[in-house]
Every structure is written in C-alpha cells, then in structure tokens.
Amino acid sequence: MSRFEYAPAPESRAIVDIKSSYGLFINGAFTEATDGKPFKTVSPASEEVLAEVSEAGPADVDRAVKAARKAYEKVWGPMPGRDRAKYLYRIARLIQERSRELAVLESLDNGKPIRESRDVDLPLVAAHFFYYAGWADKLEYAGAGPDPQPLGVAAQVIPWNFPLMMLAWKIAPALAAGNTVVLKPAETTPLTALAFAEICQQADLPPGVVNIITGAGRTGQALVEHEGVDKVAFTGSTAVGRAIAKSVAGTPKKVTLELGGKAANIVFEDAPIDQTIEGIVNGIFFNQGHVCCAGSRLLVQESVYDEVLARLKRRMSTLRVGDPLDKNTDIGAINSAEQLARIRELSQIGEDEGSERWSPECELPAQGFWFPPTVFTGVSQAHRIAREEIFGPVLSVLTFRTPQEAVEKANNTPFGLSAGVWTEKGSRILWMANQLRAGVVWANTFNRFDPTSPFGGYKESGYGREGGRHGLEAYLAH
Ligand code: TAP
Numbered sequence: 001m002s003r004f005e006y007a008p009a010p011e012s013r014a015i016v017d018i019k020s021s022y023g024l025f026i027n028g029a030f031t032e033a034t035d036g037k038p039f040k041t042v043s044p045a046s047e048e049v050l051a052e053v054s055e056a057g058p059a060d061v062d063r064a065v066k067a068a069r070k071a072y073e074k075v076w077g078p079m080p081g082r083d084r085a086k087y088l089y090r091i092a093r094l095i096q097e098r099s100r101e102l103a104v105l106e107s108l109d110n111g112k113p114i115r116e117s118r119d120v121d122l123p124l125v126a127a128h129f130f131y132y133a134g135w136a137d138k139l140e141y142a143g144a145g146p147d148p149q150p151l152g153v154a155a156q157v158i159p160w161n162f163p164l165m166m167l168a169w170k171i172a173p174a175l176a177a178g179n180t181v182v183l184k185p186a187e188t189t190p191l192t193a194l195a196f197a198e199i200c201q202q203a204d205l206p207p208g209v210v211n212i213i214t215g216a217g218r219t220g221q222a223l224v225e226h227e228g229v230d231k232v233a234f235t236g237s238t239a240v241g242r243a244i245a246k247s248v249a250g251t252p253k254k255v256t257l258e259l260g261g262k263a264a265n266i267v268f269e270d271a272p273i274d275q276t277i278e279g280i281v282n283g284i285f286f287n288q289g290h291v292c293c294a295g296s297r298l299l300v301q302e303s304v305y306d307e308v309l310a311r312l313k314r315r316m317s318t319l320r321v322g323d324p325l326d327k328n329t330d331i332g333a334i335n336s337a338e339q340l341a342r343i344r345e346l347s348q349i350g351e352d353e354g355s356e357r358w359s360p361e362c363e364l365p366a367q368g369f370w371f372p373p374t375v376f377t378g379v380s381q382a383h384r385i386a387r388e389e390i391f392g393p394v395l396s397v398l399t400f401r402t403p404q405e406a407v408e409k410a411n412n413t414p415f416g417l418s419a420g421v422w423t424e425k426g427s428r429i430l431w432m433a434n435q436l437r438a439g440v441v442w443a444n445t446f447n448r449f450d451p452t453s454p455f456g457g458y459k460e461s462g463y464g465r466e467g468g469r470h471g472l473e474a475y476l477a478h
Contacts, residue, residue: 012104012114012325013104013108013325015100015101015104016101016104016105016108017101018050018051018105018108018191019051020051020052021038021051021052021053021054022051022052022053022054022190022191022194022214023054024054024056024060024064024211024212024213024214025194025197025200025210025211025212025213026060026063026064026067026208026211026213027063027064027067027070027071027207027208027211028200028201028205028206028207028208029207030197031063032054033054033055033056033057033060034057034059034060034063035057035058035059035060036054036055036056036057036060036215036219037055038052038053038054038055039052039053039055039187039215039216040052040053041053041109041187041188041189041190041191042188043108043109043111043333043368044110044111044188044333044334044335044336044368044369045108045111045323045324045325045332045333045365045367045368045369046367046368047367047368047369050108050109050191051191053190053191053194053214054214054215055214055215055216055219056184056213056214056215056219056222057215057219057222058222060213061182061213061219061222061223061226062226062228064182064211064213064223065153065155065182065223065226065228065229066228067207067208067211068153068180068181068182068208068209068211068228069152069153069180069228070208071180071206071207071208071209072150072152072153072179072180072208075206075208075209076175076178076179076180076206076209077150077152077178077180079178080137081136081137081138081139081176081178082136082137084136084137084175084176084178085133085134085136085137085176087175087203087204087205087209088129088130088132088133088136088172088175088176089129089130089133090203090204091129091199091200091203091205092126092129092130092133094199094202094203095122095125095126095129095199096126098195098199099118099122099123099126100118101195102117102122102125102164102192102195103117103118103121103122104117104325105191105192105195106121106122106163106164106189106191106192107324107325107332108191108324108325109163109188109189109190109191109192110160110161110163110188110189110324110332110335111288111324111332111333111334111335111368111369112287112288112290112324112332113324113326113329113330113331113332114324114325114326114327114329115327115329115330116286116287116332121162121164121165122164124165124168124449124451125164125165125167125168127450127451128165128168128169128172128451129168129172130451131172131451131452132172132173132175132176132451132471132472133172133176135173135176135177135469135472136175136176136177139176139177139178139472139476141469142177142469142472142473142476143469143470143472143473144472144473144476144477144478145478148177148476148477149178149476149477150177150178150179150475150476150477151177151179151230151231151254151475151476151477152179152180152230152231153179153180153181153182153228153229153230153231154170154174154179154180154181154182154229154230154231154232154233154475155181155182155184155223155224155226155229155231155232155233156170156171156174156181156182156183156184156232156233156234157183157184157220157223157224157232157233157234157235157236157244158170158183158184158185158186158234158235158236159186159235159236159237160185160186160187160188160189160290160335160336161287161290161291161292161335161391162287163185163186163189163190163191163192163193164192164193164196166235167183167185167192167193167196169235169466169467169471170183170233170235170466171183171196171210173466173471173472173474173475174231174233174475175209175210176472176475177472177475177476178475179230179231179475180208180209180210180211181209181210181211182211182212182213182223182229183210183211183212183213184212184213184214184215184219184220184223185212185214186236187214187215187216187217188335188336189335190214193212193214194212194214196210196212197210197212217240220240221243221247224244224247224248224253225247225248227251229253230252230253230254231253231254231255231474231475232244232248232253232254232255232256233255233256233464233474234255234256234257234258235257235258235259235292236258236259237259237260238259238260238415238460238461238462241257241259241462244257245257254474255464256456256462256463256464256465256466256474257462257463257464258292258455258456258457258461258462258464258466259292259415259417259457259460259461259462260292260389260391260415260417260460260461261292261293261294261296261389261415261416261417261418261457261461262296262297262386262387262388262389262413262415263283263293263294263295263296263297263415263417263418263419263420263438264295264297264298264299264406264409264410264413264419264420264436264438265279265280265283265284265295265297265298265299265419265420265422265446266299266400266406266410266419266420266421266422266432267280267298267299267300267301267304267308267422268301268304268403268406268421268422268423268425268428269301269303269304270423270424270425271304271422271423271424271444272422272424272444273304273307273308273311275422275444276308276422276444277308277311277312277315278315279295279420279422279444279445279446280295280298280308280312280395280446281312281315281316281319282446282447283295283296283298283420283446283447284296284298284393284394284395285316285319285330285331285373285393286447288331288332288333288334288335288371288392288393289390289391289392289393289394290334290335290339290391290392291391291447292389292417292461293417293418293440293447293455294391294447295395295418295420295446295447296389296390296394296395296396297386297396297398297410297413298395298396298397298398299398299399299400299406299409299410300397300398300399300400301399301400301401301406302399302400302401305399309375309377309397312375313358313360313375316359316360316373316375317360317361319331319360319362319373321362321363321364321370321372321373322363322364322365323365331373331393333368333369333370334369334370334371334392335369336369337369339369339391339392340369340370340371340392342390342391342392343371343390343391343392343393343394344371346384346385346388346390346392346394347374347376347385347390347394349384349385350376350379350383350384350385350394350396353383353384353385354378354383355376355377355378355379355383355385355396356376356377356378357374357375357376358374358375358376358377359372359373359374359375360372360373371392371393371394372393373393374393374394374395375394375395375397376394376395376396376397377397379396379397379398380398381398381409381412383396386398387413387414389415403428403431403432406432407432407435407436410436410438411435411436411437413459414459414460415457415459415460415461416437416438416439416457416458416459416460416461417438417439417440417456417457417458417461417462418438418439418440418441418442419432419436419438419440419441419442420441420442420443420445420446421433421436421441421442421443421444422443422444423443423444429443429444437458437459438457438458439454439455439456439457439458439461439465440453440455449467450467451467451468452467452468453467453468454466454467454468454469454470454471455467456470
C-alpha cells in the first residue's frame, strides 16, 4: 500500500482556536492542576501536538468532587426544574451556534471524518441537550415515582470514540434530573470537553454544576473511587467496566456501565440489496469502526453470499481514506497508535487462524495512524476476530442457512449491545428482534441514534440505559 504526505485542509482548521495549554475546569473556572503532570493531545491524522492538557491528580479530583457537592446542595439540587431547563436550553443553543467549530475540533482531536462530526455527532449532541432540557420540569413522569429525587454528585468517565456525544449522553440527563457532575474525558480526546467547559461559562451555568477534569485512567479511577461520589456512569471497555463494578461494590454508589460489543449484522436472502450494502458499510466503517455497537460480524444467508460479498467489495473500493477535515473523506484516522496496534494485532491473528483478508487498493497518508477498510471471509465462530471487539474498520463475515441458525450465531457472544436485521419480511423482523439478546436491534438500517431511544446492553455489554425516559432513571433515586 502506498503512502502520501498528509496536509490538513487549512480553511477549516482556521475556524478553531486551540490554546497551547489547558487547565482543569473546576467550580466554574479553569485552574492549574495541583498534583499531576501535563500531557499532550495529538491529531491522530498528522501526529501534530494540538495542545498540552493538565492531568488531574487525587487532590484535583477531590477539589472537583467538593465543588460539585457544594453546587448540588446549595444551587442545583434545590433549583426548580423549569430553571434548570433554561440552562440546558441555553447550552443546547450555544452548541448549535458553535457546532462548526466543535465539529472541526472533534475531527482534529479524534480523527473522525468532518462529514460525520458535522452531520452526525454535533446535531445529536445538541439534540440530546434539547431533549433532556424538556424533561427537567417533568420528572414526575420519568418512571421513578411521584416525587423523584436526584442522586447527588455523578462521576462520569467516557471514551474517545464519540467524545462530545458521550459527554452529552452523560451530562444532559444528569443535569436535567438535578445532579451535578465531574466528567473525565478520554486521554486522547480532551479538547471538545474543554470547549464544552467554555460553553458552560458562556451559559452562566452556576459554578460547580459541571466540572471537567482531564487525565488518563488513574484520574478516572480516583474519580470513581472518591467517597464523595453518589453515582458512577462509565462508557468504555468491558475490562475497565468490570474493575469499576468491583471497586464500587459494597458502597452506596449507583452505577451504570456502557461497555463493548460484537454486533451481528444479519442479511437475509430477501434483503433490499443496495440498501443493505450501504448498511453494512455504515455498520462497520462509520467512525473507522470505533463504535461499541458496530456491525462487526456480518452474517449472510448462504444463498446470497457471493452476490453480497462481490457488491460489498466493489463498494469498499470506492471508500476514501484520509484527511478527516476533507469533506470527501469516508474513513478518517485511527484514534491512537495503541488502538492501531490492537487492530493490526487482531487482524494478523485473523490471518493466522486461517481467515482470508481483503482490503481495496488504497493510499494511506505517510504520517498519522491509518488502517484500510478490511473484510475477513472464511471466518468461523471460534476465531478471535469473530469473538473479540476489534474497534476498527475490520469486518468478519460468517454465513447461515436458516433464521434459527442466524439467531444462534448472533447470540453466540459474551456481548449484547446491538444487532441489525436486513429482510423484506416484517414478521421476520419482529421474530428476530425477540430472539436476539441485544439492547438495540435495527431493522433495515444501522447505527441510527436518537435522544428519545434508550440505548444499552445485555450481558458483558453492561447495564443501565442511556437516552429517552430510561436515561433519566439512572440519575434519580427510586
Ligand atoms: P477504556 O480504556 O475503558 O477507557 C474509557 C475511559 O475510562 C477513559 O476515559 C479512560 O481513561 C478511563 N479509564 C481507564 N482506566 C480506568 C480505571 N481503572 N478507572 C476509571 N477509569 C478508567 O476504553 P477506551 O479504549 O477509551 O474505549 C473503547 C471501549 O469503549 C471499547 O471497548 C468500546 O466498545 C467501549 N465503548 C462502549 C460504548 C457503549 S455506549 N457501550 C461507547 C463507546 C465505547 P484513558 O482514556 O485516559 O485511559
């Protein structure tokens, strides 16, 4: 595969104002970390250092939790829901106003194509705040009884794949329900969370209601283990989720975990073929496959296997990999060198275990972290690429003959976050949706999100739901 020089699109880069260094956002102001060292955040597309960011140590975590506690007790908890709603609406509008800039910042720090951050992430982020703003004065209908009460201080730890969207999923329902928050973004993608801190200032949100502390895993650990925290909300890997569940066991803290996935995307012989091919591509190559609910296991009915594969490969050959800030880019950069190493390692294991690997001819930039769209055929259920989350643009294809066999194969995973079904038959969609052990089942579409829909997993994909009325329950005392 050839490599070319990467030159970021200058005109879009110009609309963001990235400072050379950032402090922590505690009690409504940016402050220096007292006991951590700064770290660098880089653009994964160019490896350019974007900014230096503070690492919060235990004393900083303590300051942030205390600020959140004070704001909860003195201001936010007692505030009438209709007044909390005003702040949330204001935040939603500011996100809309700054959405171009936030989309560019997200693409720079994360590596995702601007078309996705601009047309998917940012509209959903704003929609999430609008949606939960509407709930703030209607909590008695949230399903937590006639007199729902907030939990207190929420510790929220999020991953790098949808930095601002995961922030919105966490912060909007927590604030609507009357909680205050301390949020830690992922180490590789802190910049949009810090821009969100500025938005909280612009919105005149009372100090301490939202605190953003940056850092690596140990900052997250210190935060969730802090005894001043009432609620832990985590999105990330199953391994870290398990460690968090253990660390809070025996404490009064309430926990929700959104963890990994290995979704089956199931194609029946009567599926509308053009739409299905687009759905397969969107299912696995959206956001470089850094998607917990990615359709990473394609199950194709044997009778249409040859046709689906041929058309999928043809479509994959048209995908453009490269500059995240170029509006024509379909697949951006892999978020970090570590993630790239993991994708490479699992892909090599796929070959070693006997699956056939295919990628289209594709030029990759010389600097940065890149992986071509890849499909593995001849995959069996025992192969690691069929069982483990790769979290990259890598699709494993398996086949089935009967709907029953499709269900058995789809459910043969420790995960249970999402699944997709492609068929013309409505009765089959309903039957499959009942049989599949997955929190979300998409029919003739994939990776579709909406703030009104609950989202979350079965089995090792975690517990609790985010989105919709159910997303509020996680932040209310029952
Ligand atoms: P993780 O390594 O689990 O990191 C997630 C967050 O937890 C990061 O902010 C991380 O900090 C922090 N963290 C790491 N160790 C911690 C600890 N011991 N205690 C508390 N916090 C800790 O996952 P990732 O690599 O960022 O994200 C990829 C994973 O997230 C995938 O498995 C994916 O499936 C899952 N994911 C799930 C969902 C849903 S909705 N189910 C959504 C997105 C992603 P650092 O980044 O600084 O290490």
